[in-house]
Amino acid sequence: MSMEKFASTLTDFDLHTGLSKTKKPIQRYLSAMKDMFFDKEACKKQLAEEDVLVYEFFDMGVVESEKEIAYGTSITYPGKIGDEYFMTKGHFHTVLDTAEVYYTLRGDGYMLMENPEGDWEARELKPGFAVYVPARYAHRSVNISATQQLVTFFAFPGHAGHDYGTIETTGYRKLIVEKDGKPALVDNPNWQS
């Protein structure tokens, strides 16, 4: 059943690690996120020690059209900067009112979301659960496990695009931090309206 040329694509994304043997992920090291964590001193200290890999994900390069589906896996590693858990940068979509779905394959965490009006929510990312991020919500994955990667399979409209800048400038309204050994949602003191 072999054909020479395919219109379809077949790609490996390991169900446990989220990684691929054939595609290269985009990697985000702490140095690329140093202004995103609340505790600047802890971040500086970690960077002096080691510039750790915080998360990685795949961009399959599909055509930027509403008829295509951008998809891949996202892997957020366990760790903290101060009390704040490792997380993705998070982003709005450039076409603001487009949705995205994340299906969790492994790990334990939260999807932290907020829209420009200031509504926010946090949803559990746990194996076998899908979170549907509604249109207009910036979204960030947060890994609350001390030991395991948070691995999700995501899909969004091909024309949605990523707007990292907006939420990077203001910061998220909420942070997810460890408090008395448990994850807690707290206000972000550095949030700028």
Place this chain on the structure above:
Amino acid sequence: MSMEKFASTLTDFDLHTGLSKTKKPIQRYLSAMKDMFFDKEACKKQLAEEDVLVYEFFDMGVVESEKEIAYGTSITYPGKIGDEYFMTKGHFHTVLDTAEVYYTLRGDGYMLMENPEGDWEARELKPGFAVYVPARYAHRSVNISATQQLVTFFAFPGHAGHDYGTIETTGYRKLIVEKDGKPALVDNPNWQS
């Protein structure tokens, strides 16, 4: 971290069975597919014995817009009608030039695809591999395992829609059957141009 009302959605899709404890799947029994299998006698015999469940999948009812993502799991059960493996009905999208992605969670099978011009391809559905079905291709999941469900997580543009009728009328150009104990692609003698 509980909120009272969510804009986002959280849904359970078991990573092993593909089923949900909170949502009802759409179920396709053999009686709803009796003209789709090649061996009409074997089909009749099976129906006289028991109207078996061939596959089931979820329709999350997202708004039919290119800004939304339709998603869920699809579960095709093991079995054969004559030599032909259990499969889904298969469909074109109503908006013909929209794509779809299938990520396999469990099992062993093929995605059988063909476009109106007569190009066709078959791609392996195996755990940890994503098949990207290109725009304009009808697609059908085929379970070649004798014992296990074929479980996939799928996502497609919210406005794509399902056109089951076109491919149901002509049939697929190819069948996937068991031959000498192994899956084989053969021409469909009943195919109508």
